Amino acid sequence: MNKQLNELQKLLELEDEAEQLYYEIKVFSQHKVRWRQFILKQLPDYLERLEALHKKAKSYNTFYFLYVTKMSREELTGNYEEIIRLTTATDKALKQGKINEKRFDKRFNNYMSVYAHLQCRRAEKGLQLAEEYFKDFHYSSGNWFYYLEIYLLLAMHAAQYGQAYDLLQQARRNPYYRKQRPAAQQRWELYEAYIQLIQPEQSPLKMRHFAQLVQTVPDYSRDKQGYNVAILILQFLYFLRRRDIEGLLARLEGLRKYEQRHLRNPATLRSQLFFRMLLLTVKENFVSQACEQKAQPLLERLKVAPQPGEAYGEIEIIPYENLWLFTLDILRKLEAEQTAAEHASRSYVG
Structure with a gap:
């Protein structure tokens, strides 16, 4: 019994170390963008140690902490194709009985698979x-x-x-809707x-x-992460459709300042490109054909630009490619309305 107890204590020590590593990563991952970027640089060392611990212990606990840490790394770096591979392989192992189905929460695996499909642009x-x-x-x-x-x-x-x-x-x-945090309701x-x-x-x-x-x-975070880009774009398109020049110019300045302060990292390339495309609408005096032609090189770069990882806290509620088509549609409708108004005015004078 003492021998067995000694073996179990050694196993517990391995599992405790794996758990401690996992929670260190989790604490950094759930805070500000710069903290996420810091832990991202440390992850290779963490993963190497977790791999070694699981190789020794071969227990469910060490498997789980290694599994969720791998998921965190791919999410932070934006490697969503790898998340799809990981979740698919894990689901297969679960069905084959290689993972304890009574302990493993398949809902998290399913959630990450669905989320990765969203980020990989496999919407259908x-x-x-x-x-x-x-x-x-x-x-x-x-x-x-x-x-x-x-x-x-x-x-x-x-x-x-x-x-x-x-x-x-x-x-x-849902009767629990109002019990969500205010930030969730605002989303x-x-x-x-x-x-x-x-x-x-x-x-x-x-x-x-x-x-x-x-x-x-409102702004969702003082750290300017996540939904602030989506808010600025929404406000810009709203004033563009109304052709509210005063409101549009105010948002235009907001777009410029935001890009200068928060979109310098190469990982935010998609937002950078789309902001420039929106700025073109004002620069080209809302002429749809000119905007479409001038923005074409930016659009081509946008199509091949990778999605940013969670370490950079960006999200596209509607893909920028689709939003650009919507923007051009707004400009064409404004031109048609202006042409119709001018025609009506000439007819009235006549």
Whole structure:
């Protein structure tokens, strides 16, 4: 018994060390962008040690801490293709009985798979998986809302805006909706604003609510991460569609300052490129054809630019490529309205 106890104590020591390493990584990963970037540089050493611990222990605990740390590394670096490979391999091992199914939470694996499909621009496939896995999340769980956000974003990326709106209403009907943190509720408001931007409802109440929401939507983080880019883009497009020059110029200055202060890192290339494309609309005096031609080189670079990892805290509620098509559509409609107004004016004078 003493011999067995000694072996178990050694195993416990290995598992405790693995757990400590995992929580060190987790603490840094959940804080500000610069902290995430710091831990990202340390991850190779952490992973090497976790691999060694699991090789010695061969226990579920050391497997789990190694598994989630690998997932964190790929998420922080934006290597979502590897996350899809990891989640697929883990799901296969689970079905083969190589992983303790009573201890392993397959919902996390499924969540990461769906999230990786979103970031890899495999929206249609991800949407299918999201529908399949959704039944495993109970509506009373906080994870239900996190999962539904990814589900909604996949619908937005697949241009299924009607489905996205239905998912939004499903979140609102959940009796636990108001128990979410204020920042989480504000994200749902932002999603609704984007849906309303793309497919506006013409009721006066909805239009007034949308206008108030766009102009008062708050910053989500003092660290300027995550949703602030999405907010600036939303506000710019709102004022562009209204052809509110005063409001547009104010947002234009905001775009310039934000790019100078927060979008210098190569990992934020997609946001940098799209900001420049939006600035072109003002520079080219809102002429759609000129904007389309001048922005073409930027658009080609945007199409091949990689998605930023979580270490850089960016998210695209609607892919920038789709938003650019929407922007050009706004410009064409404004030109058509101006032409019609000029024609009507000439007819009246005549």
